Amino acid sequence: MVKMRTIITFGLLQGFLFAGVAQNAPWREGETPIPARADLDVRWEAPTRAIPSNVWIYRLLPNKFSPEVISNIMNLCSFTEQNKTQETTNGVVFRMPDGSRTLEISFPLGRIHYETVEPHYGPTNLAEGVPPISEMPKLAAEFLRKTGINLSDITNSFDNGRDIQSASKFHFSEPLRIYYVGNIDITNVEYRTASFWRCVDGISLIAGDGSQISFGEHGTIRSFSITWRKLRRYQRLRSITPETAIAYLREGKAVQELVPGEVDWAAVRKVTIKKALPYYDSGQSDWLYPFLALVASTEPAFGHTQFGIDCSILDETKVTRPLAGKHDGQ
Secondary structure (H helix, E strand, O other), rough: HHHHHHHHHHHHHHHHHHHHHHHHHHHHHHOEOOOOOOOOEEEEEEOOOOOEEEEEEEEEEEOOOOHHHHHHHHOOOOOOOHEEEEEEEEEEEEEEOOOOOEEEEEEOOOOEEEEOOOOOOOOEEEOOOOHHHHHHHHHHHHHHHHHHHOOHHHEEEOOOOOHHHOOOOEEOOOOOOEEOHHHHHHHEEEEEEEEEEEEOOOOEOOOOEEEEEEEEEEHHHEEEEOOOOOOEEEEEEOOOHHHHHHHHHHHHOOOEEOOOOOOOOOOEEEEEEEEEEEEEOOOOOOOOEEEEEEEEEEOOOOOOOEEEEEEEEHHHOOOOOOOOOOOOOO
C-alpha cells in the first residue's frame, strides 16, 4: 500500500511539473492555443534529423565581461579611461563630452551597446567608403573574435544551425537612401549591417541573445548591440517523438503562431506536419526553454497554405525537477 501511494504521488508530481513548464513556457506567449481534438487526423511528413534525442533546459546568468573584452571594445570604439562617466558592480558607461558617441556595458543583462550620432548625409554629401558586402564577413568575424564570441555559437538564420547551408554565418542588410535631384536619382548606402543570432547545442534562439553590427564610412563602426548571457545547464530531458507531438496537438498542448485571418479548428479535418525544427526561447524570463516549431497545413485550408504550430519538445513523463519562477534570482 505504501509502495502504491509513492508511485501515485510521483506520477502526480510529474504531471504537475510538466504543466508548469508547458503553461509558463515563453514560446506560448502571445500565441493562440489550439483546442483539444481527440478525433483530429494528424499526419507527419516532416524529416526528423534536426530533432536531437535529448535537450537541455538552461538558466540564464549575468555576464561580467572580462577586462580583455572590455579593453578590446574600448579600442574598437576609440574610448579611453578618461571617457568613463559611470562605473558600478553592474557595469560601466563611456561617453564623449559632446555626446556624439556612447558605450554602455551591463553585466546583469549581458549586454554591450554602442551608438553614434547619425551623420547628416545628402545629395551633395554622400557616404563614401562603406564596406561592400564581400568584406562584411571578415569584418564581422574579426569583431566577434575581439568580443570573445565563437563563430560556432552563432547562426544567421532562425532555421536550425545544423541545417544552414549558407557560406556565411551572418545576415547582411544595406538600407538604401534615394535622392531625387532634377531628373537624376542618386542612390547611397550609408552603412551595412551584419546580424546574427545565438545557437545553443546547435539549436537556434528565436529571441534573446545575438547582435547586429553596422559599419559606416571607411569601415568605421557606426553602432552595435550585443546580448550574450552566461548559461548554466539545469536539466537534461528526452525529446518527444513524432507520435508524441501528434498526441500533444490532439490533447490541446500546442499553440498556433500568428497568421493572417483565423483557423477554424472546429472545421479542420486533417493537419499535415511538413517541417519540424527545435528552437530555444527565453522571452522575458531567466530561463532558456527548448520547444518544437512545426510547419503545417490543414484541410480545408483557411486562407494560407502553411502556418506555424509550436509545442513542447520535452517528454512530459521525464520532467522531474521543478523550475523556478520567471524572475527567480536563485
